[in-house]
Amino acid sequence: MSDDDNSPISAREARRLFAGLKAAPALVLAVSGGPDSVALMWLAARWQRSLARGPQLTVVTVDHGLRPEAAREAREVKRLANQLGLPHRTLHWRGAKPKTGLPAAAREARYRLLAEAARAAGASHVLTAHTRDDQAETLLMRLFRGSGLAGLSAMAPLSERDGIVLARPLLDVPKSQLIATLRRAKVGFVEDPTNRDTAFTRPRLRALLPLLAAEGGDARNLARLAARLARANAAVEVLADGAERFLRLRDRGGAPQADVRSFEASAFAALPEEVRLRLLLRAINALGHEGPAELGKVETLLSALDEAIAASLDARATGRPVLKQTLAGALISLAGGRIQIAPAPARRRGSG
Ligand SMILES: Nc1ncnc2c1ncn2[C@@H]1O[C@H](COP(=O)(O)OP(=O)(O)OP(=O)(O)O)[C@@H](O)[C@H]1O
Numbered sequence: 571m572s573d574d575d576n577s578p579i580s581a582r583e584a585r586r587l588f589a590g591l592k593a594a595p596a597l598v599l600a601v602s603g604g605p606d607s608v609a610l611m612w613l614a615a616r617w618q619r620s621l622a623r624g625p626q627l628t629v630v631t632v633d634h635g636l637r638p639e640a641a642r643e644a645r646e647v648k649r650l651a652n653q654l655g656l657p658h659r660t661l662h663w664r665g666a667k668p669k670t671g672l673p674a675a676a677r678e679a680r681y682r683l684l685a686e687a688a689r690a691a692g693a694s695h696v697l698t699a700h701t702r703d704d705q706a707e708t709l710l711m712r713l714f715r716g717s718g719l720a721g722l723s724a725m726a727p728l729s730e731r732d733g734i735v736l737a738r739p740l741l742d743v744p745k746s747q748l749i750a751t752l753r754r755a756k757v758g759f760v761e762d763p764t765n766r767d768t769a770f771t772r773p774r775l776r777a778l779l780p781l782l783a784a785e786g787g788d789a790r791n792l793a794r795l796a797a798r799l800a801r802a803n804a805a806v807e808v809l810a811d812g813a814e815r816f817l818r819l820r821d822r823g824g825a826p827q828a829d830v831r832s833f834e835a836s837a838f839a840a841l842p843e844e845v846r847l848r849l850l851l852r853a854i855n856a857l858g859h860e861g862p863a864e865l866g867k868v869e870t871l872l873s874a875l876d877e878a879i880a881a882s883l884d885a886r887a888t889g890r891p892v893l894k895q896t897l898a899g900a901l902i903s904l905a906g907g908r909i910q911i912a913p914a915p916a917r918r919r920g921s922g
Pocket residue numbers: 600601602606607630631632633634673677680697698699700704772
């Protein structure tokens with residue numbers, strides 16, 4: 571069964587989608603020329619016209635310099651933006667392009683350029699047109715990659731990057747509704763052929779979605795799962811914050827050092843496994859110089875640490891380290907009943 575909804579988005583519905591953005595001084599709309607982001611631009615323009623004093627809107631298209639048609643597509647977005655009375659800028663990703671990991675590098679460059687454009691326009695937010703279908707695909711991609719709770723929470727409706735808020739007002743809207751909105755408004759759009767290129771993971775997963783939907787795994791259910799996991803993840807983060815404070819309070823005796831995190835092993839051992847894991851992950855990512863650490867590796871380290879703590883508590887702690895391991899450029903050790911995480915010493919030349 572498909573959860574597509576072919577009704578255009580009403581002005582009232584759009585007001586609800588953009589409600590949290592009304593007080594912003596200015597907004598950047600990230601528009602590639604595809605249906606989702608052209609719909610975002612059209613909906614935002616109509617919303618802004620309906621406000622007495624709404625935010626200034628600037629439309630930005632990034633030309634990654636990867637497809638010859640991109641320049642024409644950017645001109646087409648400019649034409650549409652101007653028809654809607656909105657200023658438009660095209661930004662270029664210049665410089666060398668990597669041979670592997672091209673989509674990730676292009677995304678990184680895109681968000682950097684969009685954040686720069688926001689700063690130049692005095693905008694507090696960059697709006698992208700991610701839909702509920704994108705959210706479902708993201709969840710599946712992360713599931714198949716073996717992500718944990720944080721990764722399976724998929725995309726957040728609001729996040730921050732370089733001092734700019736990244737907003738995804740359409741994250742709960744089906745793509746089919748955006749297409750219906752454009753059809754009703756008689757607005758054209760382009761389809762990026764790389765969206766169907768099965769050399770990339772995301773299009774291959776996209777092709778699986780109808781099969782999953784037929785079994786009840788439609789975008790609505792998958793996106794709802796992501797939202798539920800995000801809620802649980804936020805709660806566990808608060809628990810981890812509290813546990814960090816608790817361990818710090820118990821640690822008043824030791825002189826605090828900026829580049830070392832140290833936990834009393836017996837207090838650490840009494841915390842829930844997920845919280846222990848996050849404390850380790852946070853410390854390794856903060857102090858290691860090769861991070862972020864892989865979740866699976868931190869899980870393995872935690873099992874070794876748990877075993878070592880249990881053994882050392884039995885045998886009464888001596889001053890000698892009972893565990894000493896490096897992970898993601900951090901050195902993790904257990905000695906004298908304390909866990910210490912510090913930056914790993916730089917590897918000697920020629921030894922690695
Ligand atoms: N070339 C571009 N110029 C401006 N905005 C873009 C461009 N490409 C994508 N965007 C914005 O990002 C949104 C998501 O696009 P898309 O799904 O293609 O991204 P992606 O490569 O999957 O990466 P991610 O989903 O992490 O952003 C679009 O709806 C649009 O708002």
